[in-house]
Amino acid sequence: MKIGINTFGCEHGRSGIGSYLISLFKNIDSKTKHNFILFGEEIDRYTYSEAFANSFEAVNISTKKPVLKLWHRIGILSFIKKQKFDIVLYPNPISFMPARFSVPSVALVQEIASLALAEKPFFKRAFIVRKLKKVHKIIAGSQYIRKDLIQLGIKDAKIEVIHNGIDHSLFYPHRELTGDTLVIKPFSIKRPYFIYVSRLQGEHKMHRELIDAFDLFKSKTKSEHRLVLSGSDGDKADLIHKAVAASAYAEDIFLTGHFPHENLPELYSCADASVFPSIAEGVGLPILEAMATGIPVLCAKAGSLPEFAGNSALYFDAHNPVEIAENLERIVNDEKLRETMIENGLDWVKRFSWTKTADKTIEVLENLEA
Template sequence: MKIGINAFGCEHGRSGIGSYILSLVKNLPRTDYEFQLFGPELDKYTYTSDIDYISFAGIDIADTNFAEKMWHFKNLNSFIKKQKYDAVIYPSGIDLLPPILTVPSIFVIQRLLSANLNLLAKIGAKRTLKNASGIICPSKFIKADLAEYGITDSEAKVIYNGIDTSLFKYRENDNSEAVFIQPFSIRKPYIIYASRITSPEKCHIELVKAFSIFKKKFGTAHRLVIAGSDGDNTETVHNAVIQSGFSSDILLTGYFPHENLPQLYASADLCVFPSMAEGVGLPVIEAMACGIPVACAAAGALPEMAGEAAVFFNPKKPEEIANAISNLIDTEENKERREEVIQKGLGWISRYNWKTTAEETVKYLDSIFKKKV
């Protein structure tokens, strides 16, 4: 049985969905299924350069969102027929689809749909999801969100994403005064928040306010590092930093390569993750794997993903965030509390393993095709 995996809509492997595809295919067990990725010709060696049992079919197409959408609308079904796919997996969910699904289709829904779609789009999403042969959700929170689209409990499967434990792993924090990650030299100690500056729901503003409260109250040398690409909310966040009174202690890195994040985490005093709209929230798990304590929002999928291994706060209350920070910074008073949170995190991360993710995905495919027989 030949299964296509759609690698479009992944920013050439740089997005979260791109990381999902790369990690999934690297860990897919050898089975009777023949998997083949398909996507832009530019990505020919992005995903399969070191995997000999999964092929890649490249499509020569302009590198624009419009060109990709038009290709899916006009050409995808004929391409599926030509490649003789028995089914197609869509890691980017319902963003790029043909007008009609001609083979069994499995959607991976990596984000909350209810918060991002207008009424017309929601009607289309509901119809598409109802025609799906399978739906994979990386959290119970996202699965629950799909109830708005008429998806019942039995129509979607929760399969947690993994983390790359060869990258995100415990490292002893040295006593150096700064960490050097090109092109940055970041003075320690610092607090890390790795997130793109997109919507207000990411709560960058609240974190900046909390950092100001923390600095005024405790007067420590800590800096705040916000690592992530600029987005729709960038100007507002930059203005908040300027007005905070501590702009010299707040670093906005812009785009930060995923492969460099482990060093950034491992050298941090703690990770603070105030986003209230996370459908998955893997950055908190990656931070735990690097051996630092995590404080995060009691919102979205974060309580589910972090379990009892993090300290939680109300992301709309800067005072609460500031208190969480003060309780986890590396001081003699916090030593026992910090160590407890760190050890809980290191124990918790075993739940997020890409090998398990890939194996459960194959088992889910088995169950789907058994129903078709």
Template sequence: MKILLDPQIFDQQTYGGISRYYTEVFSVISKKSDVEVLLPLYSSDNAYVKATDLLVKNKNLNALYSFLAFFKISTRTLRRKNSEKLLHNAFENKDYEIFIPTYYNPYFLDKIGTKPFVLTVYDMIHELMPQYFVEDSFHVVERKLLLMQKATKIIAVSHNTKKDIIKIYPDIDPNKIEVIYHGSSIKIHPEVTVQFPEKYILYVGSRETYKNFKFFIQSVTPLLKNDPNLQIIAAGGGKFTEEEIQFLKNLSIQNQVLQRYFQEEELGHYYQNAQCFVFPSLYEGFGIPVLESMACGCPIVLTKHGSFPEVAGDAGIYFDSESEDDLCEKIQILISDEELRKKYAEKGLERVKKFDWKDAAEQCLKVYSDAIQLHKNSK
């Protein structure tokens, strides 16, 4: 099988769940003797793919990039042009059986002709909550629908995502949608040292809109005021904005809520040492941090929205997303009971065994093979 893998997500993300998904899956697939994967990229700033063997090898170009970088000359434009040429040549040569787009830009439709492609749909949040994506929603929604209609097969990252697709677009054939879960990538690196507060609750990632960060902070404020030693770590998501700083000051908890940037190999320690991880998001197509938390033995408090119950199962402690009191109570019960924390940590460690990147890669490969066969049968 010859697969042409679209580079668009690796150009968009340095870190992120989508680029990690493709990196993990294709790192497994590319090692198979009967599969050839072409990712038309010479180099990338994406943290995951640049650590793999998926990039096209070119010693002369890499030497040039290193030389320019040494003199602090930007190579971004040059790298983009070289990769665009590589992609153009791949389309022109047509030496592949199937194309795998990595996001929703439909630029490739007039390039691949009649060749089949398989689209992965990560969530339906732009369709379900357009109020949070005023500027971007229309393009994502329009492009995603176009690609779902034209795709030979669709991979949904959870049964909840498949259900949402069918509910919003009943004309899309449910039989061409296959559900394939993500795996867990996170590891605890014992050689890495990270300084933590003695007692903290963990929040990870973006804090914008539907992620419900302010709701979480308002809910936990009584706990912070009752226990001066308790702190919140907001890992990643960028520095607090002026508006967020003022929000924390208004609640008089600014000294107990910390924002931390982290290196990839440090994240496991943030989970492992936390009292608990809180994921207050109103919707996720899958929710990789849920797996990360379980894999690190960190108990989780989260909503029952989206795919969360499907992923966390009985390893999650669920709260009413409309009740600050309920979230506060669930966190209080958990952090005040060490045995309960151990119980849910053990549940998480057992639950996360169900999610494996090797399994995901094998299932993706089966879908790609089915799509190629469907295309052949339709001729």
């Protein structure tokens, strides 16, 4: 079976879906009988080269969004025919997926579709939903996403939930890091600190509420803790930068920008806790990665986070900075609670692996072909 995978809209591996593809490809059994061919911009040949060095077809068109949109409406069908794909996988179907399909096709939905569509004009929302209804199969990253898709009118039978995995060879407790300062060039981060790994965008990420909570925590405890916000700038990132600048403890808030995924385990391991206040996450992979490195996780009881954290996290109302601050204080002062949460987290994440994710994904593709 020859499977085409569309890499347009995956931000060259720097987005969540881009990281997903890299991890998925690394864990597809090398003995598989199937032939996977990625296609997209020439630069992506090198983005995914570690997993698929000789399995990439460059599409030589302008990278301007209107041109890409037009190609996905018209040009992609002849490209698929020329490549003789048996199945095509679309990792970013909200942005780049054709309106009709000449071969069995699968949409990979890793975000809350209703949220992604909310700010689009009505006719665009309707057009994208119609495409999702037409595609042969949808792989949803969580039960929360599945329910959201059903509310948009997509049939439940079309949706298969496959959770993301964790790279346990990368995300594990780095107990050898014992110094007062974490040095990962070009960064030098003084401990102790709390960590929030998420793109700086949108009000639903709740960065400003976390900053308010951190201010309350610092004011009450006089602690030396810092707050590390790790993620590249997205829409409305300027509001988050302004909130940091306005904080009474701005000098203790550190923004890393985009942080290399391969160095995240060290960043997590040296933190006192991972704090994740986002209220609209379709997939809670960052909290699993944090647990796997042996630190406690505090997160909002919202979106897909309870699905991914189970009973292994300390939950809070993300709209309530006072409650967040109280939980920060608890996790710092209650050593027994810390130890219990770390132990429970390490046990919980054992059920998530990229090998399982890859195997289940191939099973969906094989069933579709049959």
